[in-house]
Structures are given as C-alpha cells and as structure tokens.
Amino acid sequence: MDLKLDHHSEDRLTIVEVEGEIDVYTAPRLRELLIDLVNKGNFHLLVNMEKVDFLDSTGLGVLVGGLKRVRAHDGSLELVCTQERILKIFRITGLTKVFGIYASVEEAKEAHGRDK
Amino acid sequence: MATVELTFSALPAHVRTARLLATAIARRTGVEESLLDEVRLAVGEACSRAVEAHRLHCPEEPIRIELCDDSGRFEVIVTDVAPSDELEQLPERAPFRFDDPLGQLPDTLVSGFGIAVIAGLADDVEVYPSQKGMRIRMSWPAAAGGLSPV
Numbered sequence: 001m002d003l004k005l006d007h008h009s010e011d012r013l014t015i016v017e018v019e020g021e022i023d024v025y026t027a028p029r030l031r032e033l034l035i036d037l038v039n040k041g042n043f044h045l046l047v048n049m050e051k052v053d054f055l056d057s058t059g060l061g062v063l064v065g066g067l068k069r070v071r072a073h074d075g076s077l078e079l080v081c082t083q084e085r086i087l088k089i090f091r092i093t094g095l096t097k098v099f100g101i102y103a104s105v106e107e108a109k110e111a112h113g114r115d116k
Numbered sequence: 117m118a119t120v121e122l123t124f125s126a127l128p129a130h131v132r133t134a135r136l137l138a139t140a141i142a143r144r145t146g147v148e149e150s151l152l153d154e155v156r157l158a159v160g161e162a163c164s165r166a167v168e169a170h171r172l173h174c175p176e177e178p179i180r181i182e183l184c185d186d187s188g189r190f191e192v193i194v195t196d197v198a199p200s201d202e203l204e205q206l207p208e209r210a211p212f213r214f215d216d217p218l219g220q221l222p223d224t225l226v227s228g229f230g231i232a233v234i235a236g237l238a239d240d241v242e243v244y245p246s247q248k249g250m251r252i253r254m255s256w257p258a259a260a261g262g263l264s265p266v
Contacts, residue, residue, distance in 0.1 A: 057229045
C-alpha cells in the first residue's frame with residue numbers, strides 16, 4: 001500500500017493524517033510535508049498513525065527530524081498510535097520516551113489544551 | 117541451499133517487494149503468524165540499509181537477498197557490496213545512541229539505527245561488516261518441513 005497524507009488545523013494544532021506504509025521509499029514525502037508545515041508556521045503537530053500499516057527506521061528518522069524542527073520553534077510533535085506492531089518499534093528504539101503517544105486524537109487534543 | 121534468491125537494483129521502491137517476498141516465504145515456511153510482522157520489518161530494515169549504502173557508494177551494483185528454509189529455521193541473508201566500514205565512519209551516520217536520539221539521529225536512515233532495530237526483532241542475528249560490503253544474517257523458528265504450497 002502506498003502512503004496517503006492529509007492535514008488540517010484545529011486551533012493551534014495541526015493534525016497530520018497518515019495512511020499506508022512509511023518506509024525508505026515513501027518517507028521522503030512525509031518529510032517534505034512536515035518541513036512544509038513548519039516552514040508555514042505550524043509548530044504544534046499531531047501525527048495520526050492509526051492507519052499506518054508499516055513503519056521502519058527511515059520513518060522514525062523523519063518523525064525525529066520533524067520533532068527537532070518544531071522544538072526549534074518551541075513547538076511539539078506528538079503521535080496517535082494504538083497499534084502494537086507500530087508501538088513495538090518505538091519501544092525497541094527507546095523513542096517512547098521522546099514522543100508523546102496518545103490513544104486517540106481527542107485524547108491528544110485534550111492534553112494539548114491543558115499544556116497551552 | 118537457498119529456497120529463493122533475489123537480486124534487486126538499489127532503489128527504495130524495491131525494498132517493499134523484498135519484504136513482501138520475505139513475508140510470503142516465511143509464511144509458507146511455517147513461521148508463526150505472530151512473528152511475520154517482525155520478519156517483514158527486519159528484512160525491510162536490512163534491505164533499506166543496503167539500498168542507502170549502495171546509493172552512496174555503488175548505485176549500479178545489485179543487492180542480494182537469500183531466503184532459506186533450513187531444518188526448522190527460516191533464514192534470511194541480505195548482502196551488499198558497499199564498504200560498510202567507511203559507511204559507519206561518516207559522522208552523520210554514527211551509530212545511534214538511545215540516550216540522545218534527538219541529538220544523534222538525522223532525518224535520513226542511520227545505519228547503526230536500522231541494525232539496532234533488526235537486533236531487537238530477529239530471533240537470531242549476525243552482522244558481518246567488511247570493506248567489501250555487509251552481510252546480515254537473521255533467522256526465526258519455523259515449522260519443521262514448512263507448510264505445503266497453496
């Protein structure tokens with residue numbers, strides 16, 4: 001399955017919807033989107049990974065790169081993910097300590113609202 | 117003797133093909149369904165690393181993957197011909213440090229990072245780096261005799 005990307009803004013939060021496979025072939029498209037969003041002043045990103053079928057270290061690198069960019073603007077990049085097979089790679093790499101990972105978009109929005 | 121051997125050009129698009137093939141053969145070999153995601157990810161990581169290394173050093177050379185059904189084990193060997201020692205020495209590709217991922221990890225694939233992921237996934241992993249290339253061998257338990265072809 002290819003990668004589908006979409007995004008929309010709610011208040012100060014930009015929600016990035018990702019569907020499909022994030023790998024060495026498709027990850028550059030996600031990287032371009034995240035860079036574009038940051039360049040346009042979107043510094044609080046929420047990446048919804050509930051429809052992601054596959055994620056490898058290239059994809060992790062892109063997410064970490066996005067996090068570095070938004071943090072340079074005192075922003076945030078958080079994730080929505082409940083799929084065990086995706087969460088496993090975050091655990092293996094220790095990145096569960098780096099990203100805020102939520103069970104739903106609503107939960108993430110609530111947490112983001114509290115942190116404002 | 118390998119059940120299946122595949123060589124492919126160092127193009128990111130082919131990595132998906134390689135991991136789909138590996139998953140299909142793992143299933144037919146009798147690897148448990150619960151392990152198939154690990155096979156898919158580990159093979160994808162090994163092939164991605166090889167593709168990145170070849171694109172850096174020898175884009176014209178193919179990458180080889182061997183998939184073997186070896187007496188109750190499903191074995192995968194990914195071989196590239198890029199000089200892995202030189203690859204590891206590049207400052208931006210230094211091995212990943214789990215205690216400082218934001219400081220260490222660039223946007224692109226980090227060789228050591230992919231291998232660390234493979235080590236966390238495969239039941240049994242051996243990495244042989246050399247100036248002539250890297251060979252990653254990984255294996256998982258499979259049903260003795262495998263499954264019958266559908």
